[in-house]
Amino acid sequence: MNQIDLMKELHTFSDKKIIMLVMDGLGGLPNDEDKTELEAAYTPNMDKLARDSVLGLSTPISPGITPGSGPGHLGLFGYEPLEYQIGRGVLEALGIGLDLSPNSLAARGNFCSLDPVSGVITDRRAGRIPTEECSRLVEMLSTIQMDEVSITIRPVKDYRFALILEGDGLADDLSETDPQKTGLKPLKVEALSSNATKSARILNQWLEQAFAILADQRPANGCTLRGIAKDPGLPSFAEVYGLQACAIATYPMYKGISRLVGMEVLDAGDSIASELHTLQANWGKYDFFFFHVKKTDSAGEDGNFAEKVKVIEETDRIIPGIVDLQPDVLIITGDHSTPSSLKAHSWHELPILLYADNIRPDTLRVFGERSCMQGGLGHMRHIDIMPLAMAHADKLAKYGA
Amino acid sequence: MNQIDLMKELHTFSDKKIIMLVMDGLGGLPNDEDKTELEAAYTPNMDKLARDSVLGLSTPISPGITPGSGPGHLGLFGYEPLEYQIGRGVLEALGIGLDLSPNSLAARGNFCSLDPVSGVITDRRAGRIPTEECSRLVEMLSTIQMDEVSITIRPVKDYRFALILEGDGLADDLSETDPQKTGLKPLKVEALSSNATKSARILNQWLEQAFAILADQRPANGCTLRGIAKDPGLPSFAEVYGLQACAIATYPMYKGISRLVGMEVLDAGDSIASELHTLQANWGKYDFFFFHVKKTDSAGEDGNFAEKVKVIEETDRIIPGIVDLQPDVLIITGDHSTPSSLKAHSWHELPILLYADNIRPDTLRVFGERSCMQGGLGHMRHIDIMPLAMAHADKLAKYGA
Incomplete structure (x- = not known):
């Protein structure tokens, strides 16, 4: 049974809410001072969250494979990217x-x-x-x-x-x-x-x-x-997970991919601040929120380490606004790495943070690549993120008697 | 899509060179002084390399499965050993x-x-x-x-x-x-x-x-x-990875397996020193070098801890000669474990070291089993080694748009 079919079979209702915060191209490589962009950024809010979370590193497709935006997001959404493909057109x-x-x-x-x-x-x-x-x-x-x-x-x-x-x-x-x-x-x-x-x-x-x-x-x-x-006709989030899902994104590509899996695309303005506002304004209406930050990737593609740090810090500043909503499950990660030093997407694993009730916490206090190497989630794959989110939101029934 | 097909689709040319140094049966178990053979060996050169590398542990087939030489090497070469099989004859x-x-x-x-x-x-x-x-x-x-x-x-x-x-x-x-x-x-x-x-x-x-x-x-x-x-007709390294690959090995079995995947088998004499000489003499002619050290396994099979330590130390002494060639990617690992205490192949994971540009380094300073447990590569599988090597040698295109 593939994972999508398993999710179709096991998903169940709870009134809990999941936020998946995706910083596009988040993963980085160390600069001359041996810091990645995320490690160099001042992120007191994510670090505070890390203390009550379980961390890890996640591989978008499989080791060594650099994903485009399509496969990167399909993985995050739980669709095995080598099986479910979106045509280039x-x-x-x-x-x-x-x-x-x-x-x-x-x-x-x-x-x-x-x-x-x-x-x-x-x-x-x-x-x-x-x-x-x-x-x-x-x-x-x-x-x-x-x-x-x-x-x-x-x-x-x-x-x-x-x-x-x-x-x-x-x-x-x-x-x-x-x-x-x-x-x-x-x-x-x-x-x-x-x-x-x-x-x-x-x-x-x-x-x-x-x-x-x-x-x-x-x-x-x-x-x-x-x-x-053609539209690949992916099974929808409602069908697979039983979720009322929405997408909060500023760029057409990510709105489009969200629409392919049946998410409702909200009008989110064109800044991280306006995206937070959209999240707050729609908090009562959905139980899954895909929240996409684009400019980490753009800065990485431009080879602009400082700018990528700045976008991560800008994202960190909205974390209190997100936490105040009291999400039952909050995931922070990226679709793929875009190290500034490479000026391109890369194959490196993504730091991931899972904040929820009933996690088994590790002892880490910092959200960064090297910290995540020691994380309690270990080395995981993107397609396992959604089942973990569903489980921590009490939305999955037991498999077998 | 299986991994071999994915590699066929994504491989691309770069002039970078990869060395895969395989110490046969490298993995061991601790002796009375709580040291494995690799941990007991004096390996200043591998340890120095470890500081600029990312380490981990790799499973040849799947947890608990002890491989023969055929499946062990197929895994190293990226061919899923449960799918691609070489007959006993x-x-x-x-x-x-x-x-x-x-x-x-x-x-x-x-x-x-x-x-x-x-x-x-x-x-x-x-x-x-x-x-x-x-x-x-x-x-x-x-x-x-x-x-x-x-x-x-x-x-x-x-x-x-x-x-x-x-x-x-x-x-x-x-x-x-x-x-x-x-x-x-x-x-x-x-x-x-x-x-x-x-x-x-x-x-x-x-x-x-x-x-x-x-x-x-x-x-x-x-x-x-x-x-x-019959010869299983494996897709060749040239076809799968676009690599001009050669094998430097002293024993017929390993020359033979290399030939099955289309590597050119070089005359490498019968010692580790003569193998290094062969590597140096052929450095300009290939872009992938499989370098096989046999006697770690033989010593393990004989239950001779001290001898296995000696072979590892002998291998360590040629590391400077290898590093002087400035390989773009250097991998050090084994095909399977052969702990002296078991006098046989075993299922235990292999220590692995990946040295290349654009790695995300961990903080480890010693190449040994327990050190590798904390490594940035985590617990990986042999068949993921080649894709990682290819990625770090800039030989893989992005998957999907």
Whole structure:
């Protein structure tokens, strides 16, 4: 039995409330003073919480594997990321705030440069055209209309755009059109199973029209489609955990992933303070609160150690406001590490703090990576976080007699 | 998705180099002075390395399971040993330095004693005849020739020999002929699937001739065949990890296992010093170096605590020579434990040391079992070692967007 099925079977009602506070990219590596960002940050409130909590380190997927945002969050939500996958096209659409229905088919598009005579790709990213140029070209392509589907196309960033078809009978078992190297022509979309034939035909017709429209443009006179995917139809939080769940997040990507698992996405403004306000204002209405802090990751990606420290400290300052609500279970962790020294997501484990009644406390007094190495939770996996949260909230029945 | 498929998908090129130093049977148990062999050994170089490394304990297969050399190394190489299996006949052949091709079928043979009248087995090991007697009988059996296959037969040790057939259309879905107790006749080889019919027929013809030749010998007047197997066709290191891998080992068994995963086996002499020389001489040619030290295990199997300490100290003395090469990732561990007090392989976890850029260091200063219990890697599994090594060598792409 996989874990999702186990949770479906065992979940039960209690009136207890769970908060999962996720600082995106929280995990770090030591700087010259042998401190990670979290260790360097002044976090009296999290440290105070640590004394009454049990700590540990959690692996997003498996040792050595660096997750993207999709798999990182699926793990946190209890969905084994190697089993439940979200297509790249869907993530791209969610990332710019587009909604998908079960009838939607989403693709990531890349503008590219073609040799005008031979038609082979000379630059797979069209010289990384600026976003404004991308917007201009997308506007041209938005004139394409087709009988069987309604079409949404939006610029993402640089040479990237999102394309969404909506209509009956669309399937996503489709090949990509990027040949992955220059000197080759863009490929056709191919149906990889018979029920995707219609989707392939429509996408190829769309591409034909798109190439005609782009023919005289420079440097982007072509495009490729990648990661063509549907909403994966994940079982919802209500179904799996029996939870009335909401998401408090400021960035489209995380709102989108939350929506894929059936969370209600609240209007949370654009700051950590406004997110706390949203939490407080909605405290009576839900029993699970996913609270997402984005800028720890952004600072890590920028290689800005001091800024990441600052965002962690800013988050620490709202902890009293969270604790005042008297959550029955409070988890603090991240979706993946983004050490400033690497300027990228990484595979390193995440510090995790579990604060609840009926924990078996360890003796640690500081929330930080090296402290968590000695924590009572040991080395765990992201997908085990939700069952632990459910258990500590009295929401899981006994397994077997 | 299993881990091998995940590695196939995510591996990427970097020019970084990985050394995996395996002291066979490294793990031990405390003696009367409460020291394991590794803890008792004077290892200033490994301890110095430990200060800049992250340590832990690794389980070869799963808790409580004692691995043979085959599964122990498959785990180290990232192949789940319960999923990828090497037949006993293949290991027996590799252990005496025989090479196998995809057309080979290898069996382990046991000489046995039969009642000359009834033909039932009276001793399954023919009184454990000495190796010289085994060699004499093997020479007699080597006269058997058959039309469809070429035959290699070699003594192994005591009553054991290796038999290898080579020819077209051989399959290994075959039963063994040892009835597992005395008082029963040797069984026939049976094909367990239809494509093994030819192999069964040939082996039964070979057995018939062998029994005729052995009829007048005493005490070994018969034989049984076990573990009849082909090269399992493991996906290669190049395919799985994109690595140019080589093996530096002194014993045939380990050279053979390395060859099964596509490593190039280097001529490494017969001492730890000559192995270091081989590493240094080939440093420019590969990006993965499996470096195997055998005699830790041999000493453990002999119950010789002092000798095992000595081999560990001898290995410690080559550490500076290894570190001088500036490997990007250096792993030190063992395939399984062989505590001198048990005189045998055991299930105990292995101390492991990971030295690389971008580790999250712990605070330990000594490489030993009890120290490793507190290590930052925690309790891990052998199959997670390769993904961690790959990650720290910048050889894995991000999973998902």
